[in-house]
Amino acid sequence: MKKLTLAAAALCVALGGTVARAQDAGALLDLLVKKRLISDQEAEEVRSELVKESASTAAGKWKLSAPITELELYGDVRLRYEYRGGRTPSEHTDNPNDWYERERERYRLRVGLRGTLADDWFFGIRLETSNSSRSTNVTFGADSPGPFSKGDDGIFVGQAYFGYTGFPDFKFTGGRMPQPLITTSMLWDDDINPEGLAEQWKHTFTFDLGGGGGEAVQSYSKEGYSKDGKAVVAHAAEPFKLKLDVFANFAQYVYDDTNPENPIGPRPTTTGNNTGNNQLVPQTDAFMMAWQIGARLTFPSSFYVQLAPTLYNYTGNGDSFNIHFVGGNPALSNTASLATNQTGINSLLVFDLPAEIGWKAWGLPMRIFGEFADNIEGHDRAHAAAELGGFDAHTGQHYAWMIGGALGQLKAKNDWEIRAWYQYAQQYALDPNLVDSDIFDDRVNQKGVAVKVGYMVADAISLNLTYAYSWRINGSLGTGGLGDIQVNPLDQYQIFQADMSVKF
């Protein structure tokens, strides 16, 4: 019986691997006891040995709190070389046709934990480098005091959220979260983690349109041949199925809340509107609401169509973004133009329609994507900018759109992807605080092209090259937004980035 006990123990260890935990072997030991091959005491001794082995391993020492049902550690580290430059207009008052250029070597770190808890709750946290809302990059050599110091190498909380999925098809999230909406870089920089609440609903309908059935038949097609050259039986024809995902995503983001709402003493005033007049500083918080509904229709052979119309509206004046947007003035000096308000969120009611069509051809994923956006209150935004900036109102400048295509996808080793698009964003179309920080330098009133090429060196390592070129749309206006290039209006812009990333 002792020999049998040892044999059972060896079997358990062999089946469970080096880190065989007693609870994994429990079912096997119970079965051996039930079949009277070993006694309860012998099973207990084996179990005890396995637990002792497990406790001595690194995995056995790891203790998770009881509510956690699943936990994932993930993240990435990226090295980047970047060149970006911008040119002043030829009619610039101080430095016409002058280039402002930056070359930087940068890195970023993102590391997170996300998981599920008992009773359908979930959570996530992610730490990131850089305190910018639209970047996680840190520039090598930009440290102070002294070389290699850690002045700008801080770690910040990028994400901290939890949510509930207990109701079928619904997901509720609160906190500082990954973007729950379907968006593109035209409207939202993908480094932004919005703060607030989100409610998501998605339901899948499957339509079986018949077809298929019948007996499998021998096939001499190329796909049907086995290695030894004999004909193989082809698979029976599959039924024609359509899958329709219908979804609705709503978000209530806290956009601006610089407390207090009611300070001691009289309300403060400001002349930050550049009119020289005192105005009371509004103290109501600003919220951004998103209302998105959409659908994705998937056909056999991986063909799909997706639409996600969305409306963004803002409530409240906010404490920091309440000055009306001007976006620069080509009649001013560069410094003065930059100093006009670039961040105001007045008169923004943006309708957005991202769309995508995808399919596979010769085994290669392909897709065409596009987007159209219109600031329904663009006229008011233009008038407010003109009044504050002292120039003519260009009320028609409230549209944005993009169109592009992609070949391939980056998932596993040796995968590659090419993506290219054309983007057009007028001065009063979008929220300049949210647009992508790289492609057109956080700016609006820009149009241009962007190309990205990626290659997976290994399953976790990717190389990416990005190039974008843009120029100003309306020569009578500035190029609103706070970018890295200290030029306004930005008449011409280009960026090149070479990235190497490891993802875990």
Place this chain on the structure above:
Amino acid sequence: MKIKHVALSLALAATGIASAHADRLVIKGSDTLGAKLVPQLAEQFKAQHPGTTFDIAAEGSTTGIAAIIDGTAQIGMSSRRAKTSEVGAAASKGKHMKPTIVAFDGIGVIVNSANPIKGLTKKQVEQIFTGDVTDWSAVGGSGGKISVYTRNTSSGTYSDFKELAMKKRDYAGGSQKMAGNEQIAAEVGKNPNGVGYVGMAYLKAGGTKAMPIDGALPSTKSVQAHSYPYWRPTFYYTNGDPSGLAKDFVDFTVGSGGQRIVAQVGFVPIK
């Protein structure tokens, strides 16, 4: 001669000291084992081994395992298996948690004698103790808010029941924690809406009745065959193989004499 006399005196004194230590057995841990069974075993053992004294403290299985780890007991009684973290903690202190099964037990669900319920399913047991169901009418009773009585968190029975009957879900928020089996039996016996769980040795407490679970009550046969859903082994834990007085007591407990007492008290013998 003088040296021989001193040496003999010293040897006798050392033997006396060793005997004093060897005659005293410290046992800590499970209330399930320590409230009735182990004291009765100890009495019988003392009758056969005059001069032996026992120091028994029954404050929950967790305390028994902890006592082996920190060396404050020679035997740790436990109605649950030691956790990986406890085994790891023991190993870090150079201790090895050696389990010896001393009896089987079937955790029985008890309700007040006046409760008209005739039996419960495993699902209903889970629902009651997790708080999914809060009224007796939902499980075929005559109505009334269910009062759930459980053991406290240091109890092995608390952990075992959570694993065996509740799929490791948390106990209902309003459940009342009791120190031992007898306290649970007492409270359920007083409360017409009460429900709790106790070891087999406490199923006949006054004012209570045991519930068949999917038609099965815990019995010697069903527990030994491991067919009763809430069966469990109970243990003595020692630091490695027991030795000296501890070995003698362990051998007595698993031997025929001890197992007779096990059956008399209401547990299920290991053979």
